[in-house]
Amino acid sequence: MRAFSQLLDGLTYTRSRNAKLKLIADYLRATPDPDRGYAMAALTGDLDLPAVKPAVIRALVGERVDPVLYGLSRDFIGDTAETAALLWPDPAVPPEGELDLSLSAVIDRLNASGRAAAPATLADLLDRVSVEERYALLKLATGSLRAGVSARLAKTGLADAFGLNVDDVEELWHGLTPPYQPLFEWAEGRSDRPALSELPVFRPFMLAHGLEDGTVDLADYAAEWKWDGIRVQLVRAGGQTRLFSRTGDDITASFPDVAAAFTHDGALDGELLVRGDAQGADSHGGAAASFNALQQRLGRKAVSAAMLRDYPAFVRLYDVLLDGQEDLRAEPWTERRRRLEAIVPQLDPTRFDLSQLINAADFYALTEIRAGARDDAIEGVMLKRRDSPYVGGRRVGLWYKWKRDPLTADCVVMYAQRGSGKRSSYYSDYTFGCWSEDGDLLPVGKAYSGITDEELRWIDRFVRNHTVKRFGPVREVEKSLVFEIAFDSIHASARHKSGIAMRFPRISRVRRDKPAAEADRVETLRRLAT
Structure with missing residues (x-):
């Protein structure tokens, strides 16, 4: 687990694409099978550990840490795995017996546990590893690495490690299963290229x-x-x-x-x-x-x-x-x-x-x-x-x-929630609405993209200074800030109170110059619905 946790830390704190590729390639060349195959499965989102869900982690931490402390810490950090890893107490009595804590052994143990035994198995593993390894273990278990690595980038790192064409790696990838040992045997020249001509495999788009x-x-x-x-x-x-x-x-x-x-x-x-x-x-x-x-x-x-x-x-x-x-x-x-x-x-x-x-x-x-x-x-x-x-x-x-050119509408910010990853300290996810015929604001969409870092900091201050109610992690804000929202299309939707749903909404402009009362009406958007 130590090598995988170091890889995960390196990828998380490295912005350079070439540096990320080097980290992946170095890890794959130095790590034996089947650990490196499982690491690739984790990086590409192909690793499934169904017995461990975020609710299991929250329950385990709740048994060992004051729930108010956990809630405040989780709200501040913005990530369940990081919060649990930092708060998890060292055991008063060290666990008995030695365990193989290689990446593959940990995965095999979690897979063999089943839903009923998974919490106890996960707790035992968390008691045996360092804080850094706890974080990697929890990220691995929930399948949400968020290390700034796309599946394509991870496969490019594998191709770079062994001098392969990334399209060849991509094509073989979908005909194999973790830990992809035939792929690594071919990559290292220990066997012929896996034959997949009789299998319906994916080719890169x-x-x-x-x-x-x-x-x-x-x-x-x-x-x-x-x-x-x-x-x-x-x-x-x-x-x-x-x-x-x-x-x-x-x-x-x-x-x-x-x-x-x-x-x-x-x-x-x-x-x-x-x-x-x-x-x-x-x-x-x-x-x-x-x-x-x-x-x-x-x-x-x-x-x-x-x-x-x-x-x-x-x-x-x-x-x-x-x-x-x-x-x-x-x-x-x-x-x-x-x-x-x-x-x-x-x-x-x-x-x-x-x-x-x-x-x-x-x-x-x-x-x-x-x-x-x-x-x-x-x-x-x-x-x-x-x-x-x-x-x-x-x-x-x-x-x-x-x-085609996007449609736009002026909408009033109604609610805000903290983001995740690098935005976990900022209120960066916004629900916005338009006015109904009765003069009520009805939510018409959510967006988090389209603003600069400077605008994000300004909006975060606005949210903190103009909160009127709190609902768990969500803050309701004073209805005075207007966004110009761009969207590709809008459709009728029975699932939304406004009766409409936007396709790909994003923030086009922050309209500090526009009074909220002059924002668009729901009826105007309904006329655009297809």
């Missing part, structure tokens, strides 16, 4: 840079709509079909209707959507509901018959990576598009269709078309270089995303 300014020549770039669902990869091999999200998560169980309908061997890239009113079909491709409808099905481990009926899912296809076992990723976009157009007619038309290209004479004509697009499910425009191969990650000059 090709991503786009934002088109902030400037233009592109439509002779070199094809334009198509950017749909507002979730990007998915459909993979079929060895008689099995899998759906993967952009991060490589297997979401097949949430969309069994789509998986069952995909019978073409290969790997396709597309946007997962929910069917809308068929009468809404138009030149855009249409017949797709807003993201709010898709959200009803996201994250479900089991999908009811009513859910399948009321929210029928389908995929609007963008690209083809593999046709059968033929890898097309090195081919130019024009050839892959031709192959995709030949594949789509073979698929179930109720579950799959083709993302339509936009016919525009030049970039200025495209600008006008984009400005007029307010379809429920359109997020903007994609621009794809016609000769571009399909490569994982973002490559300059190949693909651009050109999102």
Whole structure:
């Protein structure tokens, strides 16, 4: 555990991307199997210890520490694992017997305990390790490392450690399970590359840079709509079909209707959507509901018959990576598009269709078309270089995303809560509202992004000096501060008191100049709802 805790501390307090990569690579080269594999699983979010939840940790600390002290400390620190690690008292009598406290041994012990015995097992382990190791153990147990490392960065560190291509690591990753020993054996030259041709494995997505300014020549770039669902990869091999999200998560169980309908061997890239009113079909491709409808099905481990009926899912296809076992990723976009157009007619038309290209004479004509697009499910425009191969990650000059201009509304701050991680000492998460016809403020959204560090400090002071009520960690504030909120779209929602829900709300401006009474009305936002 000591080496893993040192790695976690190093990653948490290091900002430099290259320094983080070096820390990961050094750890992986120096650490034996299976510890390094489990460490990678923890860093990438693939380690699951279901017997330990935050409630278990709170209960254990409550048995040993004054609950008022814990509550005040947790509120100040903003992190359960860090608070518990610092407050956990050393045992009056040291635990009997020696234990293997390697990372893999600790994980095996927690996994073998089951829910009933897990609290006692965790307490025994906490009694045997240092404060730093306690913190790492608790982070490991809850699966919330928050070390400033994305899954992609961790895999890049592994690739750097052994001189591999990160896309090769990514592709193999999803066909293996922790602690990934075949991957490390291949990385160190002790075995051949794992063979996964008969498994439906994930391949890295090709991503786009934002088109902030400037233009592109439509002779070199094809334009198509950017749909507002979730990007998915459909993979079929060895008689099995899998759906993967952009991060490589297997979401097949949430969309069994789509998986069952995909019978073409290969790997396709597309946007997962929910069917809308068929009468809404138009030149855009249409017949797709807003993201709010898709959200009803996201994250479900089991999908009811009513859910399948009321929210029928389908995929609007963008690209083809593999046709059968033929890898097309090195081919130019024009050839892959031709192959995709030949594949789509073979698929179930109720579950799959083709993302339509936009016919525009030049970039200025495209600008006008984009400005007029307010379809429920359109997020903007994609621009794809016609000769571009399909490569994982973002490559300059190949693909651009050109999102439609956001909507804005002036909203009044109603509640504030402390953030997490580096923002745990600041009130940085805000609930805001607009005025109803009766003159009441109704919450319309929450946001925490879009402000500078200086603005964050100013708003934190405002919250502390203008608190009118407290509800646990939440503070209700005087209704006098106005934010201009930018959002991509707004939808009707029966789950919210205001009857609406914003899509991707973020703080555009802090309106110190605007009186709260002049903020927008809920009815104004309802008229924008799609």
